[in-house]
Amino acid sequence: MQRILSDQLPYQAGRPVTLSGWIHRRRLLKSVAFLILRDRAGLAQVVVAEPHARAALDRLGEETVVRITGQVRENPAAPGGFEVVQPVIEPLSDPAEPPPVELHRPQLNAGLSTLLDHAPVTLRHPSWRRVFEVSAAVVSGFRGALTESGFTEIHTPKLVASATESGANVFSLDYFGTRAYLAQSPQLYKQMMVGVFERVFEVGPVFRAEPHDTSRHLAQYTSLDAELGFIGDHRDVMAVVHKAIGGMVAGVSTVDAVVPEAIPEVHFADAVRMVGEALGEDLSAEPDLAPAHERWLGEWAAREYGSDFLFVTGYPLAKRPFYTHPEPGREGYTNSFDLLYRGVEVVTGGQRLHRYGDYLAALAERGEPADQYEPYLQAFRYGMPPHGGFAIGLERFVARLLGLPNVRQAALFPRDLHRLTP
Amino acid sequence: MQRILSDQLPYQAGRPVTLSGWIHRRRLLKSVAFLILRDRAGLAQVVVAEPHARAALDRLGEETVVRITGQVRENPAAPGGFEVVQPVIEPLSDPAEPPPVELHRPQLNAGLSTLLDHAPVTLRHPSWRRVFEVSAAVVSGFRGALTESGFTEIHTPKLVASATESGANVFSLDYFGTRAYLAQSPQLYKQMMVGVFERVFEVGPVFRAEPHDTSRHLAQYTSLDAELGFIGDHRDVMAVVHKAIGGMVAGVSTVDAVVPEAIPEVHFADAVRMVGEALGEDLSAEPDLAPAHERWLGEWAAREYGSDFLFVTGYPLAKRPFYTHPEPGREGYTNSFDLLYRGVEVVTGGQRLHRYGDYLAALAERGEPADQYEPYLQAFRYGMPPHGGFAIGLERFVARLLGLPNVRQAALFPRDLHRLTP
Numbered sequence: 001m002q003r004i005l006s007d008q009l010p011y012q013a014g015r016p017v018t019l020s021g022w023i024h025r026r027r028l029l030k031s032v033a034f035l036i037l038r039d040r041a042g043l044a045q046v047v048v049a050e051p052h053a054r055a056a057l058d059r060l061g062e063e064t065v066v067r068i069t070g071q072v073r074e075n076p077a078a079p080g081g082f083e084v085v086q087p088v089i090e091p092l093s094d095p096a097e098p099p100p101v102e103l104h105r106p107q108l109n110a111g112l113s114t115l116l117d118h119a120p121v122t123l124r125h126p127s128w129r130r131v132f133e134v135s136a137a138v139v140s141g142f143r144g145a146l147t148e149s150g151f152t153e154i155h156t157p158k159l160v161a162s163a164t165e166s167g168a169n170v171f172s173l174d175y176f177g178t179r180a181y182l183a184q185s186p187q188l189y190k191q192m193m194v195g196v197f198e199r200v201f202e203v204g205p206v207f208r209a210e211p212h213d214t215s216r217h218l219a220q221y222t223s224l225d226a227e228l229g230f231i232g233d234h235r236d237v238m239a240v241v242h243k244a245i246g247g248m249v250a251g252v253s254t255v256d257a258v259v260p261e262a263i264p265e266v267h268f269a270d271a272v273r274m275v276g277e278a279l280g281e282d283l284s285a286e287p288d289l290a291p292a293h294e295r296w297l298g299e300w301a302a303r304e305y306g307s308d309f310l311f312v313t314g315y316p317l318a319k320r321p322f323y324t325h326p327e328p329g330r331e332g333y334t335n336s337f338d339l340l341y342r343g344v345e346v347v348t349g350g351q352r353l354h355r356y357g358d359y360l361a362a363l364a365e366r367g368e369p370a371d372q373y374e375p376y377l378q379a380f381r382y383g384m385p386p387h388g389g390f391a392i393g394l395e396r397f398v399a400r401l402l403g404l405p406n407v408r409q410a411a412l413f414p415r416d417l418h419r420l421t422p
Numbered sequence: 423m424q425r426i427l428s429d430q431l432p433y434q435a436g437r438p439v440t441l442s443g444w445i446h447r448r449r450l451l452k453s454v455a456f457l458i459l460r461d462r463a464g465l466a467q468v469v470v471a472e473p474h475a476r477a478a479l480d481r482l483g484e485e486t487v488v489r490i491t492g493q494v495r496e497n498p499a500a501p502g503g504f505e506v507v508q509p510v511i512e513p514l515s516d517p518a519e520p521p522p523v524e525l526h527r528p529q530l531n532a533g534l535s536t537l538l539d540h541a542p543v544t545l546r547h548p549s550w551r552r553v554f555e556v557s558a559a560v561v562s563g564f565r566g567a568l569t570e571s572g573f574t575e576i577h578t579p580k581l582v583a584s585a586t587e588s589g590a591n592v593f594s595l596d597y598f599g600t601r602a603y604l605a606q607s608p609q610l611y612k613q614m615m616v617g618v619f620e621r622v623f624e625v626g627p628v629f630r631a632e633p634h635d636t637s638r639h640l641a642q643y644t645s646l647d648a649e650l651g652f653i654g655d656h657r658d659v660m661a662v663v664h665k666a667i668g669g670m671v672a673g674v675s676t677v678d679a680v681v682p683e684a685i686p687e688v689h690f691a692d693a694v695r696m697v698g699e700a701l702g703e704d705l706s707a708e709p710d711l712a713p714a715h716e717r718w719l720g721e722w723a724a725r726e727y728g729s730d731f732l733f734v735t736g737y738p739l740a741k742r743p744f745y746t747h748p749e750p751g752r753e754g755y756t757n758s759f760d761l762l763y764r765g766v767e768v769v770t771g772g773q774r775l776h777r778y779g780d781y782l783a784a785l786a787e788r789g790e791p792a793d794q795y796e797p798y799l800q801a802f803r804y805g806m807p808p809h810g811g812f813a814i815g816l817e818r819f820v821a822r823l824l825g826l827p828n829v830r831q832a833a834l835f836p837r838d839l840h841r842l843t844p
Contacts, residue, residue, distance in 0.1 A: 003652060020652050022617075022805055040572065040620040063805035092652075094777050096805035120614040120801035129618055136575040150462065153558040155644045155816070157835045158580070158627050159593075161842045171581075173595035173604075175641075176631070176839050182595075189835065192542040192844075195444075196551055198462040204626065205580050209598070219597075222577045230425065230442050230514075355516050375844035379542035383444055383485035383518035394577070413579045413611065417598050420583045422614075422797035 001069060006037065006044035009082040012072045019044055019084065020067045020092065022124070023060060025104035033057055035087070036079075036104070037068060038124075045083040046070065056089040062104060063096035063121070101125070112406060119413055119422050130254075131410055135398045137251035139203055142224050142392070145247030149240065151199040151226060156189035158182060158205065162372040169209045171219075182207035185391060187323070188376040190227040191352060194387045195379045201226040203394075211417065215406040218395060219415040227389030234325070234335040234351040237388040238263075238311055241339060241347055244390075245309070248397070255401055257308060264301055265311040268333065271297055287316040291344075298343020313337045315350075322362045325351035325388070335388070346397045349390025356380040423491060428459065428466035431504040434494045441466055441506065442489045442514065444546070445482060447526035455479055457509070458501075458526070459490060460546075467505040468492065478511040484526060485518035485543075523547070534828060541835050541844050552676075553832055557820045559673035561625055564646050564814070567669030571662065573621040573648060578611035580604060580627065584794040591631045593641075604629035607813060609745070610798040612649040613774060616809045617801045623648040625816075633839065637828040640817060641837040649811030656747070656757040656773040659810040660685075660733055663761060663769055667731070670819070677823055679730060686723055687733040690755065693719055709738040713766075720765020735759045737772075744784045747773035747810070757810070768819045771812025778802040 001018040009017070021039030033048040035057055046068055048057050060066065070087035100118045101110050103125050108115060115122045122128055143153070159180045163170040171182040186202050193200040202225045210217040226244065231237060246259045266274075268289075275293045276283035278300075289297070289312065301310035314333040317326060327333040336350030353359055359377050363370045370377070399410040408414040413422060423440040431439070443461030455470040457479055468490055470479050482488065492509035522540045523532050525547050530537060537544045544550055565575070581602045585592040593604040608624050615622040624647045632639040648666065653659060668681045688696075690711075697715045698705040700722075711719070711734065723732035736755040739748060749755040758772030775781055781799050785792045792799070821832040830836040835844055 020807065065805045065807045092807050093805045094779065097803050099804050100800075117797075118800065120617060120798070121804050123615070123618045132576065132618070133574065135577075139575060140569075147562075152555065153561060154554065154834060155557075155627065157642060157837055159629070159642055159837050159842065171595055171597070173593055175593070175842055176633075178842060180842055193545070193834075195542060196545045196554075205577065207581070211598075220579060220581055357516065375539075376542070378522075378540065378844065381519050382521050382543050383487045383515045385442065385487045385514050412576060412615075415579055415581050420581065420597055420600060420602055422800065 003067075005041035006039050006080070007041040009044060009072050009080060009084070013074050013082060015072055016069065017072055017084065018067060018069045019046075021065070023057075023062050023064050023066060023096075025062060026057060028058065035068075035089075037066070038126075043079055043126075045075075045078040045080075046087050047073075047083055047085045048087060048089070050086065053087050053089050056091075059095060060089070060091055061096050061098055063099050063124075064091055065093040065096075066091050112408065116408060116414060116419065117422070123412070128409075131398060131402060131404070132412060134252050134255065134402060135394060135410065138248045138398055138401070139222075139224070139394065141247035141249070141251035142244050143201070143203065144251075145244045146199075146201045146226055146240075149199065149243060151201045151228070152197040154186075154190070154193050154197075154200045154202050155204065156183070156186040156193075156202060158207070161375070169211070171207050171209045184208055185223060186225050187321075187391075188373070190225055190389060191323070191384075191387065192376060192379040194227050194229040195382075195384055198229045198385075199227070213417045215408075216396065217416065218407060218411055219417070221396070221407075221411065222394035224392040224394055224397075225389065226391075227387060229385040229387040231351065231386050231388050233386075234313065234337055234349070234388055237349050237351065237390055238265075238313075238337055241349060241390050244392075245339070245347070248392075249401070252401065257401055259309060260305070260307045263309045263311055263339070264305040264307050265313055265337075266297070268312055268314045268316065271312050274300065287318040289338075294340055294345060295343040298340050301340070302342075308342050310340045311337050312340060320350070322366050322368065323352045323359070325353055341397070341400050344396070344400050346400055347390050347392045349388065351386065351388035354380065354384045354386050425489075427463035428461050428502070429463040431466060431494050431502060431506070435496050435504060437494055438491065439494055439506065440489060440491045441468075443487070445479075445484050445486050445488060445518075447484060448479060450480065457490075457511075459488070460548075465501055465548075467497075467500040467502075468509050468511075469495075469505055469507045470509060470511070472508065475509050475511050478513075481517060482511070482513055483518050483520055485521050485546075486513055487515040487518075488513050534830065538830060538836060538841065539844070545834070550831075553820065553824060553826070554834060556674050556677065556824060557816060557832065560670045560820055560823070561644075561646070561816065563669035563671070563673035564666050565623070565625065566673075567666045568621075568623045568648055568662075571621065571665060573623045573650070574619040576608075576612070576615050576619075576622045576624050577626065578605070578608040578615075578624060580629070583797070591633075593629050593631045606630055607645060608647050609743075609813075610795070612647055612811060613745070613806075613809065614798060614801040616649050616651040617804075617806055620652065620807075621648075621650045635839045637830075638818065639838065640829060640833055641839070643818070643829075643833065644816035646814040646816055646819075647811065648813075649809060651807040651809040653773065653808050653810050655808075656735065656759055656771070656810055659771050659773065659812055660687075660735075660759055663771060663812050666814075667761070667769070670814075671823070674823065679823055681731060682727070682729045685731045685733055685761070686727040686729050687735055687759075688719070690734055690736040690738065693734050696722065709740040711760075716762055716767060717765040720762050723762070724764075730764050732762045733759050734762060742772070744788050744790065745774045745781070747775055763819070763822050766818070766822050768822055769812050769814050771810065773808065773810035776802065776806045776808050
């Protein structure tokens with residue numbers, strides 16, 4: 001008999017069915033036993049009363065994979081309103097060892113480090129699994145919104161000849177006798193590809209040799225990147241961010257996040273002034289926002305605009321990368337932005353320089369040699385339109401969306417200062 | 423005036439429009455000049471007769487980015503049947519230097535190495551750009567087919583603690599004081615995730631420190647991976663391959679590839695016998711097919727079945743990785759397969775072992791220590807269903823689909839033994 005999934009039981013009432021999955025939980029009472037079966041669609045209750053099936057179940061621990069053939073019966077007390085009775089239970093795996101984490105509990109209560117050590121098992125828990133269902137939906141929403149807007153998907157090199165963002169925090173390796181680096185972002189490649197497709201996006205891993213052991217840092221994360229040409233300024237990029245974020249949140253029906261029709265904006269200079277006044281600090285010389293300042297701004301946006309989202313624009317040049325476009329008529333500021341979601345930065349973007357001479361000047365200004373960028377700066381010698389783009393850290397976004405305290409809970413097998421397995 | 427794309431001209435006949443893009447080609451005749459503008463939608467002809475516009479065009483070389491405002495006029499002789507007249511030409515970039523490759527020619531005739539050195543410019547050529555439009559469509563088709571079949575997208579670590587496929591061809595690096603490796607495939611991760619989602623796929627980079635300088639090898643390529651649980655044997659995996667390949671080809675309307683309703687199959691033992699007889703070679707002791715043998719089989723499939731595709735099944739265990747499931751009742755063979763497309767292997771897959779004890783035995787048999795795999799083999803201690811999967815090298819598939827002689831032509835910025843830039 002062909003296997004059905006647990007969520008199909010209501011359509012098979014009174015009929016024989018075959019289910020397959022993991023023994024999520026056993027309740028072995030004296031006269032009867034209950035087996036909760038877990039498959040990719042959810043959970044199903046199986047009532048084990050017959051001696052032969054009971055003997056089989058007694059031998060098979062939680063997480064053993066089984067095939068169950070039985071009759072579907074309506075039972076308002078069962079999860080989902082239906083259950084399987086008169087089961088024949090057939091193991092598809094060896095009897096499982098007792099799992100290192102108690103998957104049948106509503107919440108896993110071991111420490112994060114233990115849970116991550118046992119990630120192949122931990123991830124089977126519905127609450128953990130759900131994070132990565134949300135993650136997949138978010139990525140799908142990102143791609144859908146951009147594809148609809150004429151963007152082309154690209155796949156760029158992760159092995160590069162020079163560090164793109166700065167010399168710090170970069171992994172290096174021997175590449176057939178020369179030195180290579182793991183890409184910290186697809187920045188220069190997505191810009192080059194504006195010269196080809198005008199509008200491009202990439203979903204891929206980026207690598208940061210972060211020496212920080214915090215709840216926000218990972219050594220590898222998934223970056224959602226986009227870049228587009230023929231913009232007026234960074235506001236055209238922000239419009240695409242708005243659309244992308246809308247798509248990302250729309251795909252996740254189980255989360256009550258709302259992207260407003262217009263996302264409020266505040267200029268960095270005004271943000272710093274407001275935060276400084278509110279917190280009684282002199283921030284006039286600050287080139288960046290500290291996490292506490294972002295939190296305050298998040299609360300302010302919720303209070304003033306009823307919005308979970310807030311664009312902060314015009315960040316000082318001192319804190320932005322060399323390719324950032326200055327703000328016309330406002331010395332020291334840039335056509336850049338961050339998007340805060342509930343007081344945490346989840347998107348960074350802006351307008352980029354697009355003239356070759358401007359790149360040479362910007363690199364000279366920062367004391368960086370232009371030759372190491374020359375293979376990439378070619379694109380700018382041969383005509384590039386005004387353009388800009390943005391990047392979203394998938395794990396950080398999902399963690400924020402679900403209210404997870406640690407970004408590691410949104411990374412499938414997180415990599416950090418101390419963790420390289422499993 | 424809002425910019426329109428070149429393919430919108432027919433809908434604007436007689437009206438004023440603004441186009442933006444690159445000067446693809448100039449033809450400067452005495453009385454009139456023609457400007458071919460390139461944007462992401464295609465090419466548009468602009469007729470430059472007015473002295474002011476002509477003076478502007480004389481100064482702006484090919485690849486300069488411009489905005490053009492003019493009137494649309496029907497002209498059956500123009501590409502697309504419409505052209506822009508009375509243009510005002512405004513540069514959006516500095517005047518471009520003369521490009522290192524002649525983008526306005528129908529085909530680029532420089533050597534491959536030169537073209538790749540100038541990839542940021544080369545890729546702008548319509549024939550090169552098309553390769554990556556096809557690539558994006560193929561990936562989208564792959565995802566679509568699998569999503570429709572209940573697969574969940576995952577993103578797995580590219581930094582791992584041990585080489586997954588074999589000790590050879592692996593890049594290694596210092597990871598906060600310990601040794602890490604770049605993942606050669608997501609194999610063990612996608613298997614672990616069968617325990618979570620039953621059906622998973624991933625599109626991501628994989629890394630091979632290939633010391634071979636051939637037309638088929640890359641140091642980084644994009645792997646399309648899938649894995650599914652609750653299979654009978656490898657045939658259930660082949661059915662998913664069939665569907666995925668169908669989706670990949672269906673997205674590419676400009677290619678005349680046909681995936682037959684049933685893909686023919688031949689067992690490795692029969693394949694070797696047929697090839698040996700046909701070529702007059704004794705292949706009875708061969709554990710693998712050489713490229714010439716695959717070519718012969720491709721021709722045979724075309725001749726016998728009218729099919730560009732052929733499954734070869736049952737490859738000898740000696741040539742398959744340790745996780746491969748043996749073929750029941752046929753010593754030395756496995757439940758594995760390759761899919762040949764026009765005589766070249768484009769997909770590899772099969773059923774995997776799913777019992778913990780079988781993994782320990784398989785690793786011992788090959789003299790590999792089990793401890794380095796222990797963090798990953800956890801999944802198998804705690805119940806895993808019979809499962810299998812497959813992998814497709816995106817660049818190789820696209821190269822074959824488009825008849826490109828070198829896989830580098832299907833890699834956006836290829837990485838190989840000698841190339842780490844641009």
